[in-house]
Amino acid sequence: SRGREIKEHIVIRAGRDRTPPPPPRVWFVGELRALNRAIRAMTALLDSRYRAMHRSEERLQMATLAGGIGTWDWDVVSNALSGDEQMQRLYHAENGRDWLATWTGALLEADRLATQRALGAALRGEAEFDVEFRIRWPDGTVRHIKADAVIFRDAGGRPLRMVGTNYDITEHKEAEQELLRHRHHLEELVEERTGALSVAVEQAEAANRAKSVFLANMSHELRTPLNSVIGFSRLMADSTHMLDEEKRNLAIIHRSGNHLLTLINDILELSKIEAGRLTAQTEVAALDGLLQEVMDMLSVRAAQSGIALRLDAAGLPPTARLDATKLRQVLLNLMSNAVKFGLRGAVTLGARAQALGGERWQLSFAVSDQGIGIAPADQQRIFEPFIQADGDGAKEGTGLGLTISREFVRLLGGELVLESAPGRGSVFRFAIPVQAALAAPAAPPSEVAALAAAQRGKRILVVDDNADGRALLHKLLAPLGFQVEQAEDGAAALAAIAAWRPELVFMDWRMPGLDGLEVTRRVRAQGALAQPRIVMLTASAFEGERLAALAAGADEFLRKPVEQDRLYRILERQLQLQFERRAAVAPPPPRAPLAGADLAALPPAQRATLRAALQELNLARAGAMLAELGPEFAGVVGGIEDMLAAYQYPQLCALLDAAGAAPASA
Template identity: 45%
Template sequence: IVGVGRDITERKQMEDALRDNETKFRRMIEALPMAIGVAGAEGNIEYLNPRFIELFGYRPEELPHVNDWFQRAYPDPVYRQDMLDLWLAGVESAKQKGSDFVLNEAHITCRDGAVRIANLISALIGDKSLAIFNDITDRKRAEAELLAYRDRLEDLVEQRTAELVAAKEQAESANRAKSVFLANMSHELRTPLNAILGFTELMRRGSGLLRRDREHLDIVNRSGAHLLGLINDILDMAKIEAGRIQWEKVPLDLDVIVGEIMEMMSQRAREKGLALALERSSRVPRHIRGDETRLRQVLVNLLGNAIKFTERGTVTLRLGAGGGPDQPRLLLEVEDTGPGIAAPDRVRVFEPFVQGEQMSSQRGTGLGLAICRQFVELMGGRIGVSSELGQGSRFWIDLPVDILNGGELAGSEESPGEVLGLLPDQPEWRILIVEDQPEDALLLGRLLESVGFQVRTAANGVEAIEQYQAWHPHFVWMDRRIPVLDGVEATRRIRVLEGGGAVKIAALTASVFAEQRGEMLEAGMDDVLHKPFRSEEIFGCLERLLGVRFQRRETGPGAPAAPTAPALDRAALAALPEALRRDLADALLMLDTARIDALIRQVEALDAILGQVLRSQADDFDYAGMDEALRGMRKVAVRGLEQAERADGLRPPRLD
């Protein structure tokens, strides 16, 4: 017996190690969270790990071959063929390169019909194929949701953007509408106001006015100027809303401002039977630097309210001074004897559209005090009120001021004096007025003709061009808003005509918008004046642009005094019948105006000059002067009678 023994210990150890490694490898594969499948060289599926079965739902006996997997996992024939082509191409590439290959985002149909998305990583291990499926379904769903949310967010943003664009366009349209409205209101308000102020100024230039009529015209003119200031504030409302309103600091005469305001408000106080008083401290500076327009508006508003809500007693304006030399302050108070303001209302009285119970019976918007507070705070000051029911109210203002020094006062401009006419040795100045409002054209034309200018008018831009070509004026007053062809375009066309570059053209417009001023200057206008205009503005512009020389009334200490009303001629009065003088004296004593008027007509029939003087005094309500003259006539007559009686020895001397 021959026995051969071979030591297979190492082989057995290797086999045991292999089995042990295989067991470990299988356990590792089964524990992996990714689905894994192994197919043999013939395509038979040899292994599916538990994660594969859990993920896709197919049991191993349902997938004996790779073809069975393709049939079930990709039921759509077109998609199945695409995946099969990619698989075969990947296997061929792996054989040639010896590397694995990847199929991204394979849409796999599970046993229950659900579709999962997985990235497939394949590798060749000998003659076997290893496939690892990395499930990315949840990630792709989250990505899809994020994309959907992003798309929805983009849609929402686009929608909101469209809404904002629409809102912006609506706001811009509203602003444009407001601008158009303000422009129209500017034109419609300032145009008639131009006629009011202009014709009152023309009437004041007349020499035959009585003193009382001149005073009335002065009040109308100042009130119109104040109304113009209010209109300007209203037309600047866009700046106020935008927070861009600025206040001016210009030299002003406080005494003049207060005097004009008191004179303007005194008539309203007299109509209600109220006393209007002014108390001014000697420490109050006369010449300061400040915003005249807004200071006027605040004082007029406070005084107007006090007069409106006070039924009896006194309204007092007080001016005082405070602070030190480095920071002087102006203290203003308006006190009345009205009904007073309750404590709850005092807290809210400066709020817009708020009126106290005592004020609710009066008409008003409730905006006045709110505007006053805004203006006072804008000027760096404070405003407040103290009041008790039944005891009246006291509104106070504390404003910082800049006191003007002597140099600034000396440098202030003085009025050059009223224009009386053109100086001799000048051209016969021709001026064309382009204005569609007949009242404004008439006003400006009469003003210019009264001092010696030759004037023609045109009602629209086309007529302006025709008049320029036919008449060749030296100067053109051009309204901006005229029919057919507006003033801006008419100016452009005149500038390109023969001689059009030399003619002076100035705008005379009711517009107060800065952008329109720039447009008019850019069109070739030499200057821009606004309605309502003052005669001095018109003449000053002609002096500046055209070189016109005027004869002016002298001003200052050496100027002649204004003409006074003629006095009654005692001799003419004495020549009247005694019965007529007696009846006139009785009518004056009884203040019988109808009888006074009838008796003056009788005097006019006897002595026209004396009747005119009496008529002038009656129109001026100077009844005291007429009565004094008549009493003087009676006194002369009595003395004459006494002298005669003493001469006859009938009466002793009388001690007057």
């Protein structure tokens, strides 16, 4: 019996006999019977586990074979390395060769150090063994291998055995390299395109900066003399010692200066539109008054052109919150064009309102004329800058009115559209959303007379490198009761501020040497100095300069040409003053427009001379001729001067022709 058990144990360990032996014939009793049952149960369990392990091994072999995964086993203590059949295939190794020598011999020298470091770190327990390296086959082919492993350690943590896998990732690496090459190629293309785009952007930015600098310089150079022209002409017109003829001449100068200023402002507005810096400034406006103001501003010109103006407004809210300045400019541009190209009939400004609920309204406007109309080919082109439609109408102006009007309407929330046909007149329409508002009480018109006696003697320093600009402010301020000193540059301004201690400084921006910004910074940096209020003066019209001036320490920003009303409001606000005011003198009613019969009263020789001067655009010759006429022709002379000031040369020629003036050679 003992011999049979030993033989059965050997058979079980060998795994050859997979069926349990037949039950013994001998009957066991007691503990022997229980031991027999336990041994047989253990035998059955071991057999089932062997079978499961064998099946798992078969599946693992199939998986590693299908995945191209080789397994290896390294006895760390004895330094013996073994590998399966798949490892032989991965390394193109000969059967029976030492695996450690095979692996070290195949490993590329360039990857040897990094792989050994990874192996050492894994053995020390510092990291998992997960590494990629390259091997070389006997035929010279280089393959990429990925290896990872599990380390078995003793109770003290010393490594005993390392079991891992290798698998060939060469195709994966080649695909990565191919993708990397494509990526580098795409990056090169993107870099090339980006470089070209950057050059184009830099060129565009340089051109834009050059345009901005040009506009800023031209704005300064043009508006600076206009400051003197408009300011002194108004100052002289207020004199009580001038003759009516002299006041009319000054009025012509004043209107001409304002006309030139309007043209300059149109160009600057276009630059703001192109730069995207245009914003709406809402205020409470009386709609009926705004529309009537537009009609009044064009009434004289329309009458001189023989065109009737009509206002057709109904259902409007009394007041609304909107950008009244831009709306007024749009309507003036559209109405002015209608009068200019109408040539006959009437021009109608229509306005309607539709309640949208709550305080929201939609205002609709239409400007229609009975003029020459606009050809379909021109109906889009006329909205481009510096473009005017072909036709027989007058050609004065910049050609910017419709461009600016369209952008203003878009800013207000609408769209300007045109309906026209040759010979049938034109209609410009747009609608904008507004919000109704309560009207603020209107202050009666008044003009500054003087300072109260207790407020006189305030010291004001005028800093400007332009002598005419300094003289203008001196003449505006000194008669009101201010003490006024002048400085012609930044260095003189610093000395005057330190010595004279003015309470307010009008500081010109652009000056040779130290400009107004630098002088302001230096003044603000002197904490021990009595700090004056500083109002920055500039002939530029860009909003960015106002922000720069305030950031430098200026308290206010005033543009040239200086508007007297704004100048006085700034003084009241900055010096806590209150000017004494008197009721404004109402302007004289507009002169009745000339007719052909009025010009027929002139001697034929004078009509011919005037006609020739207009053909030559020789205004000096026309002025000399008008000066020769006697006082009995004062009304006619005044009407002619009004038309010359409004640049209505074609209309004046038409009136001369209607009066019977014969064409005269130059």
